[in-house]
Amino acid sequence: MALSTEQAATESRKSILITGCSSGIGAAAARGLRARGWRVFASCRSEEDCARLRTEGFESPRLDYADEASMAVALAEVLAATGGTLDALYNNGAYAVPGALEDLPTGALREIFEVNLFGWHTLTRMVIPVMRAQGHGRIINCSSVLGLVPMPWRGAYVSTKHALEGLTDVLRIEMSDTPIKVILVEPGPITSKIRANSVPHFERWVNWQDSPRRAQYEGSLRKRLYAAPQEDTFELPASAVTEKLIRALESDHPAPRYYVTTPTHIMGTLRRLLPSRLLDWIIERAR
Numbered sequence: 001m002a003l004s005t006e007q008a009a010t011e012s013r014k015s016i017l018i019t020g021c022s023s024g025i026g027a028a029a030a031r032g033l034r035a036r037g038w039r040v041f042a043s044c045r046s047e048e049d050c051a052r053l054r055t056e057g058f059e060s061p062r063l064d065y066a067d068e069a070s071m072a073v074a075l076a077e078v079l080a081a082t083g084g085t086l087d088a089l090y091n092n093g094a095y096a097v098p099g100a101l102e103d104l105p106t107g108a109l110r111e112i113f114e115v116n117l118f119g120w121h122t123l124t125r126m127v128i129p130v131m132r133a134q135g136h137g138r139i140i141n142c143s144s145v146l147g148l149v150p151m152p153w154r155g156a157y158v159s160t161k162h163a164l165e166g167l168t169d170v171l172r173i174e175m176s177d178t179p180i181k182v183i184l185v186e187p188g189p190i191t192s193k194i195r196a197n198s199v200p201h202f203e204r205w206v207n208w209q210d211s212p213r214r215a216q217y218e219g220s221l222r223k224r225l226y227a228a229p230q231e232d233t234f235e236l237p238a239s240a241v242t243e244k245l246i247r248a249l250e251s252d253h254p255a256p257r258y259y260v261t262t263p264t265h266i267m268g269t270l271r272r273l274l275p276s277r278l279l280d281w282i283i284e285r286a287r
Helices: 004-014 023-033 047-054 068-084 106-136 155-177 195-203 214-226 239-250 264-271 276-286
Strands: 013-020 041-042 086-090 137-142 180-187 259-261
Touching: 004 259, 013 023, 013 068, 023 041, 023 047, 023 239, 041 068, 047 180, 068 106, 086 106, 106 155, 106 180, 106 195, 137 155, 137 239, 180 239, 195 214, 239 259, 259 264, 264 276
Parallel strands: 013 041, 013 086, 086 137, 137 180, 180 259
Antiparallel strands: none
């Protein structure tokens, strides 16, 4: 049966699957790319958030990185809608578990790696055969300045992002003999809900009351977690990440990585130039 003009136009648009679209970087990316004419599949972990995005006119499959079946169903939904193609995947959904590493149970690390790394790898492996078959595609992973340098109290998140950097770099090299481009976007401080969203994970996993660092928790970390949000000096809106994402998606020759915010540029440079002890000293005083 012949497609209507409207159906044909919809299916001919470039398509992208974005994860973690309930707020922040993912939500801004979904809205920004839709405004540029992309067909955006704005996925969320929660069906409630998906339903909200559908009221805004988005196609929003439920996708949970900790649930492989949900990823398979979501991708099948996307491919059914596009006729079997997908131009780009933007892995973005992630969370943080703040706390000193000596207080963090290994189970917390297992769970955050499942979402922030293993789930990304699983979904990416599902998408690669589609992109190979169609002869093109872009896989963009949202890392962080914390994928470049460490930061106290953020060991769980830092670990996942450092691992993601290595995973993405290797995948980029391995896919260089294919028409699939693999790219990193590395934001610094961005306006989002990641700090507020990390509180339940902190409360679940970190027994700070019995920690030898209790005074530090009370004087520093807990104040940051529970205080009203205050804008960082270098903080940018999530739309700043979208601007670099657009370059990664639409450039004929995309760069391997795109820095976002001044701290990312600074830390990326310092990591290359300074010995570890001096960089540690700077980070310790900047936290």
